[in-house]
Amino acid sequence: MNTIGGKRGRLTIHTVAALAGVSISTASKALNGSGRMSEETRERVKKVAQEVGFRPNALARGLITKRSFTIGLLTNDTYGRFTLPVMAGISEELVGHGVSVFLCAIEDDPERARVHVDAMLDKSVDGIIASGKRLDRQLPVDLSGLSVPVVYAFTKGPVDGVTLRSDDEQGARLATRCLMDAGCRRIVHVTGPKTFQSVRERADAYRTAIDGPPEVLHGVWSEAWGLEAVAQLWDRGGDKPDGIFCGNDQIARGVVDGLRERGIRVPDDVAVVGFDNWDIVAAQTRPPLTTVDMNLKTLGREAGRLVLAMSEGREVQPGIRKLPCSLVLRQSCRGLEPPA
Template identity: 60%
Template sequence: MMTTSHGRRATIRDVALAAGVSISTASNALNGQGRTNAETRDRVKHIAEKIGFRPNALARGLLSRRSHSIGMITNDTYGRLTLPMTAGVSEALVDHGVSVFLCATNNDPRLARLHLEALLDKQVDGIIFTATRLDLAPQVDLSRLPIPVVYAFAEGPDTSVSFVPDDHQGARLAVEHLLSLGHRRILHITGPEDFAAVRRRAAAYRASLGGEGEVMFGPWGEDWGHEAVHRILTRPEPRPDAIFCGSDETARGVIDALRDHGLSVPSDIAVVGFDNWHVVAAQTRPALTTIDMGLKELGRRAGLAMLDLTQGKPVASGINYIACELVVRASCGTDLAGQSLMSS
């Protein structure tokens, strides 16, 4: 990183001086604007490169009214959801010179307001709001801002642009995978019913089974998996041959409980999870077949939408559902095993 003799970063003034041209000519040459002699242009560019000139984004932003930075507001201090999404946003934008301010509000309205004010003062080109839960509202009013707002893993008002995982499609993917492996008595053990995502997954599960099926709602966490398994094994009805879980944690609890009861996964009962939370899914024994919500892709999409918005391009408002993916590990048997089971 070169600097001029007086220690500061090289400015376009230094370039102009060294090239023996005016500041405007230097600017024109570097940006390909106006009428410039090819020879002059090359000379200026060469000198700029030599002394390591890079335009001051503050000055540029002041003039263009675009700071090339956006704010991301999250209530997540833990990181499981936010960081993959932020990485996706950032990845989509860094090639366009846009950087991302990350603001963790910790669910504190005061902090949220403080962060928002700082972002607006810094003239961010837009704001992406993210939550740990689809149906969680921001702690500050984002509806009357003079800049575009995009919701990622959150649902904004109808007129806004939102990106959320396609829970419906994801749940269908899970159930259809089980069906394709020949399972018919599929149970759904999931989280609390007041979560929007939980209700959607349950609805899709029922739809995939033609309206049949049984859903057990409960708290998040492994304990509920244990508890739910205990309940179904101590009742008379026929046992399920597969369990679709609303989260990887629940699935892990379920699998551990099944083992404790002497049942083997996947040969006695197949299990599929939801989240593809690596630390849980990969470490479960057997490793968990589960649904990946594509958070990084979701972030990337949100970032691209933001880019269009800041460039004045029209973006369709409403909710964009990002497709989930099935990640096959061992807890349902492999696809091959499934095939042979079908053909036998």
């Protein structure tokens, strides 16, 4: 079937046209639903194309239409914790539109970023999505002034850029609320380095949400810090917390492990809520973590939708779009008890 037309290699529109007994211009128009012609001719061409399995060469088409149906995804999150779901969302959103995505992992290396961007530009990508792992850091490459639209997803963009991010304050509010609803009266926040904007935002939201004096413990993003924080809290004198809101799931896991090792029951004695919903840690913790999900996949879909719109010339308002987080209820904090 691939050899119809006698030529070696791919089936072209010439073959389809010949088989349908029309010119290639007519064939092209029939297939693209453009131009005017009798319904009968159009159908005949379509049928032939269908039968021989004709698929237009995207390179040739792109050369003329200036649309390559490809976009580039740039990320410095080599670990994939954040980029993977974002990527999945983008791909899911775009594959139905026939667009494929180039993945370029640049690890904070400006040189390499440049090489990747140039390669993408050479290939006439219709747009670029810049993604990362921090909302307060830009990728090590300047994407403004490029001839293609760019959207920033889960990384910092320029002020006049189109940026998508999670609403960390709302997420933190969700977490704090959950603890309060579970009846906690003394809630402590154990989190990451103060240098992260998201840490500050989450902490602020926590401070505003709780009744009574807030207490925020800063450390690093690790289980070890969670363990250590529990030691600090329990080895000192005074009141013990009955609820702990953690800056991420790794810290939460450390906290839960630390608590268990002291014979403190979770959630009965102390309820714990994490952040990230990183399955590998949240689900394996004993008990499994109630945690905040940033809905990164949805964020990815939205990013895909936006670049596509922009690449099609539709107007998109610049600015930062905050996407809501949601709470995933597992067992480390049960939230509102069902009414008696």
